[in-house]
Amino acid sequence: MFKFTTMKNMNIAIIGGGASGFFSAIAIKENYPEAKVVIFEKSEKVLSKVKVSGGGRCNLTNNCNSASRLLKAYPRGSKGLKKVFRIFNVNDTMKWFEERGVPLVIQDDNCVFPVSQDSQSIIDCFLREVKRLDIKIISRLKILNIKELENGLELKFDDKYTKSEIFNKVIVTTGGSPEKNGLKWLEKLNHKIKDPVPSLFTFNMPNETITKLMGIVVENTQVGIQGTKLKAEGILLITHWGMSGPAILKLSAFGARVLNEMQYKFKVRVNWVNENNNDIVLELLNNLIEKYPKKILSNIRPYYIPERLWLFLLEKCEIQADKKWSELGKKNLNKIVNILTNDIFEVKGKTKFRDEFVTCGGVSLESVDMNTMQSKVLKNLYFAGEVLDIDGITGGYNLQAAWSTGFLSGKLRSSTCFMG
Numbered sequence: 001m002f003k004f005t006t007m008k009n010m011n012i013a014i015i016g017g018g019a020s021g022f023f024s025a026i027a028i029k030e031n032y033p034e035a036k037v038v039i040f041e042k043s044e045k046v047l048s049k050v051k052v053s054g055g056g057r058c059n060l061t062n063n064c065n066s067a068s069r070l071l072k073a074y075p076r077g078s079k080g081l082k083k084v085f086r087i088f089n090v091n092d093t094m095k096w097f098e099e100r101g102v103p104l105v106i107q108d109d110n111c112v113f114p115v116s117q118d119s120q121s122i123i124d125c126f127l128r129e130v131k132r133l134d135i136k137i138i139s140r141l142k143i144l145n146i147k148e149l150e151n152g153l154e155l156k157f158d159d160k161y162t163k164s165e166i167f168n169k170v171i172v173t174t175g176g177s178p179e180k181n182g183l184k185w186l187e188k189l190n191h192k193i194k195d196p197v198p199s200l201f202t203f204n205m206p207n208e209t210i211t212k213l214m215g216i217v218v219e220n221t222q223v224g225i226q227g228t229k230l231k232a233e234g235i236l237l238i239t240h241w242g243m244s245g246p247a248i249l250k251l252s253a254f255g256a257r258v259l260n261e262m263q264y265k266f267k268v269r270v271n272w273v274n275e276n277n278n279d280i281v282l283e284l285l286n287n288l289i290e291k292y293p294k295k296i297l298s299n300i301r302p303y304y305i306p307e308r309l310w311l312f313l314l315e316k317c318e319i320q321a322d323k324k325w326s327e328l329g330k331k332n333l334n335k336i337v338n339i340l341t342n343d344i345f346e347v348k349g350k351t352k353f354r355d356e357f358v359t360c361g362g363v364s365l366e367s368v369d370m371n372t373m374q375s376k377v378l379k380n381l382y383f384a385g386e387v388l389d390i391d392g393i394t395g396g397y398n399l400q401a402a403w404s405t406g407f408l409s410g411k412l413r414s415s416t417c418f419m420g
Contacts, residue, residue: 008034012412013155013167015143017041019050019399020385020406021173022126027410028171029133037135040155042142047123049175053399054111058119061093061403062396063110073397075199075254076360077390080370081401088407093400100125111396145185146170146381153380169380171373171409176359176386183387186363190377194389196361197260199253203268204349205242209312214240216306222271223247226344230255233274238309241351243268249394252350256360256391264350270343272313273303281337285328293326300325302340313339358398362389373409384409 012028014021017039025037039046053059064070067085071078094104094112102125103115114121130137142158149166156164177183180195187193205211216238223243224231230251237245251268252259259266275281284302292300298321301310314321317335319328328336367376368383375381384405392398 010035010168011152011166012037013153013165013170014039014173015155015170016173016175016385016387017043017046017137017139018173018175018385018402019047020175020402020409021171022047022130023403023406024171024173024382024384024410025135026126026129026133027407028412029135031411033133037133039130039135039137040141040143041137041139044139046137046139047126050122050126050399051119053119054113054396056119057113057117058122059111059113059394059396059399060097060104060122061090061112061400063094063106063112064090070397073395074390074392074401075256077365077388077401080365080368080388081390081404083370084373084401084404084408088404090400092407093403096403097122097125100129109395143185146189146378148378153378169382169412171382171384172363172387173383173385173406173409174387176362176391178359180361183362186387189375189381191367191375192364194361194364196359197256198350198352198358199256199360199391200249200358200394201252201350201352202239202244203242203248203252203345203347204264204351205345206348208242208345210238210345211240211242213238213308213312216309217245218272218306218309220274221247222274222276223251224269224271225251225255225258226267226269228255228258230258236270242347243270243345244351246394253358253360253391253393259350264347266347268345268347270345271341272305272309272343273340275341278337278341281340282333285333285336289325289328293324295325296322297325297328298322302336305340313343316343358391359386360389360391362387364389369415372411372413372415373405374413374415376415379414382409382412 012035014025021039025039028037102121104112105115106112144156144158147154152166152168153170154164154166177196183193218236221236222233232247232250234247235245236247288300311321317339319332363383369376373382373384385402390401
């Protein structure tokens with residue numbers, strides 16, 4: 001790997017001690033061993049979001065080997081990530097961790113976790129690397145603003161002892177901000193900011209009785225927002241507050257801005273069998289009538305629908321569960337077809353998915369050269385991670401974007417499209 005000797009006396013600051021911050025810092029030191037690198041974290045603990053990722057197991061990437069399919073997992077930022085993933089992709093991520101003593105396991109759904117099933121394995125790996133590479137970590141120190149000087153970038157701190165310090169290059173890895181106000185300091189530097197709104201959330205249904213079926217998982221569903229073209233497929237989980245699971249989370253990600261505009265009051269359409277052709281569903285039901293004419297409805301469930309859900313749907317159709325299949329009649333058959341493919345529920349509000357707060361929005365990719373991750377409006381300033389207007393669906397995609405943008409920013413390449 002080519003090393004630049006001019007980095008010998010260079011001071012590099014990383015603002016934010018999260019996933020992309022650590023990855024950036026490590027990448028810098030591996031590219032430029034003589035550079036001095038310091039990570040600034042405003043809170044007491046670093047890597048706090050990595051700690052809770054994947055329910056505490058750290059879903060660090062997704063073993064998606066198709067570039068086009070991988071990019072479809074990002075509601076925002078896929079065009080920019082196409083360039084980034086050419087330099088550091090999913091396979092590179094897996095190799096990076098395994099070479100540093102973190103064996104990985106790939107689940108049936110392609111989600112990748114450490115074999116330990118403990119996010120602490122990832123945190124320990126990072127802490128070992130920063131110690132080995134002599135990267136300094138300073139916690140509980142907030143950056144107030146950045147000022148461009150002739151000899152570098154001045155960071156001003158919210159600290160009575162350390163007012164400011166000058167660095168040759170700075171990488172911003174502060175993560176997603178729930179409010180635009182948290183990004184004002186970057187907007188004042190003339191970066192375009194996309195308003196942040198929540199992504200990856202579950203649906204609250206306070207007025208729907210389906211919540212009594214909490215814990216039921218339906219493997220293959222299609223969900224959509226009534227009145228829009230938004231839809232998603234996958235596993236659906238019924239909870240005590242409403243609905244969750246990969247299908248709902250995917251829908252919330254792609255619909256983040258639309259649902260925010262609706263103030264999280266809308267109707268969700270659930271296709272319990274993920275079949276859009278009602279004639280096919282009707283044919284299957286008629287086949288059941290021919291095969292099990294004397295069986296009662298409660299004992300024969302189409303599409304292997306969970307028993308409690310099937311009974312709930314029959315009750316919703318006002319059809320007796322002890323009725324025989326041969327006694328259904330055309331009207332009741334159509335009721336069942338409709339509820340299997342077009343069940344409607346009222347949503348009022350959202351719930352954060354676990355402790356993994358994800359936002360869409362942030363620094364617009366229009367303000368960043370995605371070939372280098374350098375700001376287009378301020379030389380020697382770089383970005384990585386969720387501070388950017390990039391977000392993915394659940395399944396390891398958000399961390400993959402953090403690793404990839406962090407790795408690229410750590411190359412500290414100069415942009416050719418500077419607009420300042």
